[in-house]
Amino acid sequence: MNGRPIAALAGLACAGAALAAAQLAAAAVAPGSAPVAAVGAVVVDAVPEPVKAFAIRTFGAYDKLVLFIGIGLVLAAAAAVVGVLSRRRVAVGYTALALLGAAGAAAALSRPAAGPAWALPSLVGAAAGALVLWLLYRRPAAAEPPVPGRVVDRRGVLLALAGAGAVGAAGWRLGGTGEVETARDAVRLPEPVDAGPAGEGLDVEGITSYLTPNADFYRVDTALVLPQVLPDDYVLRVTGRVDRPLEFSYRDLLERDLVEREITLSCVSNEVGGTLAGNARWLGVPLAELLEEAGVQDGAGQVVGRSSDGWTAGTPTSACTDGRDALVAVGMNGEPLPIEHGFPVRMIVPGLYGYVSATKWLVEIELSSFADFDPYWVRRDWEAEAPIKTFSRIDTPRPLKTVPAGTTPVAGVAWAQRRGIERVEVRVDEGPWEEAELAPVIGPDTWRQWLWQWDAAPGRHKLEVRATDADGETQTEERVTPFPDGATGWHSVIVTAE
Numbered sequence: 105m106n107g108r109p110i111a112a113l114a115g116l117a118c119a120g121a122a123l124a125a126a127q128l129a130a131a132a133v134a135p136g137s138a139p140v141a142a143v144g145a146v147v148v149d150a151v152p153e154p155v156k157a158f159a160i161r162t163f164g165a166y167d168k169l170v171l172f173i174g175i176g177l178v179l180a181a182a183a184a185v186v187g188v189l190s191r192r193r194v195a196v197g198y199t200a201l202a203l204l205g206a207a208g209a210a211a212a213l214s215r216p217a218a219g220p221a222w223a224l225p226s227l228v229g230a231a232a233g234a235l236v237l238w239l240l241y242r243r244p245a246a247a248e249p250p251v252p253g254r255v256v257d258r259r260g261v262l263l264a265l266a267g268a269g270a271v272g273a274a275g276w277r278l279g280g281t282g283e284v285e286t287a288r289d290a291v292r293l294p295e296p297v298d299a300g301p302a303g304e305g306l307d308v309e310g311i312t313s314y315l316t317p318n319a320d321f322y323r324v325d326t327a328l329v330l331p332q333v334l335p336d337d338y339v340l341r342v343t344g345r346v347d348r349p350l351e352f353s354y355r356d357l358l359e360r361d362l363v364e365r366e367i368t369l370s371c372v373s374n375e376v377g378g379t380l381a382g383n384a385r386w387l388g389v390p391l392a393e394l395l396e397e398a399g400v401q402d403g404a405g406q407v408v409g410r411s412s413d414g415w416t417a418g419t420p421t422s423a424c425t426d427g428r429d430a431l432v433a434v435g436m437n438g439e440p441l442p443i444e445h446g447f448p449v450r451m452i453v454p455g456l457y458g459y460v461s462a463t464k465w466l467v468e469i470e471l472s473s474f475a476d477f478d479p480y481w482v483r484r485d486w487e488a489e490a491p492i493k494t495f496s497r498i499d500t501p502r503p504l505k506t507v508p509a510g511t512t513p514v515a516g517v518a519w520a521q522r523r524g525i526e527r528v529e530v531r532v533d534e535g536p537w538e539e540a541e542l543a544p545v546i547g548p549d550t551w552r553q554w555l556w557q558w559d560a561a562p563g564r565h566k567l568e569v570r571a572t573d574a575d576g577e578t579q580t581e582e583r584v585t586p587f588p589d590g591a592t593g594w595h596s597v598i599v600t601a602e
C-alpha cells in the first residue's frame with residue numbers, strides 16, 4: 105500500500121530538505137538570508153500596527169517564537185497537501201518548490217541588509233527539495249499493480265526526513281551566534297575616564313532591583329535572527345549633513361575617552377504596570393563629541409541611527425547635543441553589550457523612548473532632518489518625537505496576592521527620565537493620597553524606587569500609585585494605549601489582607 109499518510113510525509117520530507125539545505129547555505133551567506141527568517145522578517149515589517157501590538161501584548165518576548173511556529177505550521181500543512189497531490193502529478197511538487205524558492209529569494213533580497221548572495225539559500229533549498237522529490241516519487245515498476253501516477257519510496261521518506269533534520273540542525277548551529285559570542289568574550293573594555301556616580305536601591309523584598317542585570321533586561325526589537333556584527337569588521341559611519349563624514353572602527357571607539365553613566369531605558373510599548381524598562385550602567389563615547397568632530401550642518405535636526413539590519417531610529421539633534429548623556433555605548437553593566445542588546449555598539453539617549461533613540465547593532469549615524477527622513481516606526485505611524493512620559497509601578501504586593509494584615513510594604517519604581525521623579529503617592533481604596541519614601545537618586549535619568557508602609561486592614565483593597573516629576577507635573581489618571589507615543593494612567597493592584 106502506498107497511502108496518503110506516506111505521501112503527506114514525503115511532502116514534508118521535500119519541504120524539510122529544502123529548508124535544511126537553505127539553512128546550511130544561509131550559514132555561509134548570512135543568517136537573515138534563510139527563507140523562513142526572510143519571509144518572517146517581511147511579515148514582521150508588513151503586519152498592521154494593531155496586529156503587532158496584539159502580538160507584543162499577548163506573547164511578549166515570545167512573539168518571535170510564535171511567528172516562527174505559525175510559519176512552520178502553515179508550511180507543514182501546505183507541504184503535506186502538495187505531497188499527496190504530487191502522487192498524481194509530480195509537477196505540483198516541483199511547482200510548489202519553485203514557488204517556495206522564489207518567495208524565499210524575493211523576501212531575502214528585499215531585506216535592507218541584503219546583497220545579491222542572499223537569494224542563494226532559497227534557490228539552493230528549492231534545488232535540494234526538487235532532488236528529494238525526484239528520488240522519492242517514482243513510476244511504479246512493470247511488476248507492480250498499476251496505480252495512477254507515482255508511488256512513494258517509503259524507506260526513502262524516513263531517510264530524507266532524518267537527513268533534513270540533521271542538515272537543518274547543522275545549518276542552524278553554524279549560522280548561530282557562536283562566532284560573535286567568541287569575539288565578544290575576547291573583548292576587554294577599558295576603564296572609563298569619567299565614571300559617573302553609582303545609584304543605590306532600597307532593600308525591600310519584591311521590588312525591582314535598582315540596576316537591572318543584563319540577563320533580565322527587557323528585549324524589544326524587530327530582529328528575528330540576531331544581527332551578527334564582528335568587532336573586527338565593525339565600522340561606524342557618521343554621514344549625511346555633516347562637514348566631515350567620519351568612520352570609526354570598534355578599536356577607535358574603545359581608544360577614546362569613555363564615560364560610564366546609569367540610564368534607564370524604556371519602551372514606548374510599555375503598558376501601565378508593564379515591565380518593558382530597565383536601568384543599566386552604560387559605557388560609551390559621548391555622541392556629542394562625534395557630532396562635533398563631524399561638524400553638524402544647519403538644518404540637520406534629526407540624528408538617524410541605522411542598524412546593521414537596516415532598522416532606523418530618529419533622535420532630535422538637540423537631544424544629542426544639549427548636554428545630556430547621549431552615548432554611543434559599548435558596555436552594559438561592566439560587560440561588552442550582550443548580542444541581543446546591540447553588540448558591539450548601540451545608542452542610548454536619556455529621556456527618549458527606545459524606538460526614537462536606542463539603535464542596537466549601530467553602524468551608521470546619519471545627520472538628516474525630520475522632513476527628509478521617516479525612521480522605521482515613524483513610517484508605521486508612531487510619533488516622530490517621543491519624550492518619555494512619567495510612569496510609576498507597584499512591584500509589591502503583586503496583583504491578587506494575600507498579604508498579612510498590619511504593616512505591609514508597598515513598593516515599586518517610578519521614572520521620568522530627563523525630568524526626574526520628585527514625589528510618589530499611594531492611595532488605598534480611593535482614599536487620600538499618601539506620600540511614599542523615595543530612594544536617593546544620582547540624577548534625573550534613572551528610575552527611582554519608592555516605598556510606603558501600609559497599615560493594612562483585613563479585607564480586599566485597591567492600591568493605586570501616581571508619580572510627580574521634578575517639573576511638578578503629576579501623572580494623569582487618563583488611560584491611553586501605547587500607540588502612538590506612550591501609555592498613560594495610574595497603575596493599580598487589588599490585594600487581600602488577612
Ligand SMILES: Nc1nc2c(c(=O)[nH]1)N[C@H]1C(S)=C(S)[C@@H](COP(=O)(O)O)O[C@H]1N2
Nearest residue numbers: 322323324325326371411415458459462464
Ligand atoms: N536595531 C534595532 N535597534 C533597536 C530596536 C530594533 O528593533 N532594532 N528596537 C528599539 C526599541 S523599540 C527599544 S525599546 C530598545 C530596546 O532595547 P533593549 O532590547 O536592549 O532593551 O531598542 C531599540 N533599538
Ligand SMILES: [Mo]
Nearest residue numbers: 371372458459
Ligand atoms: Mo520600544
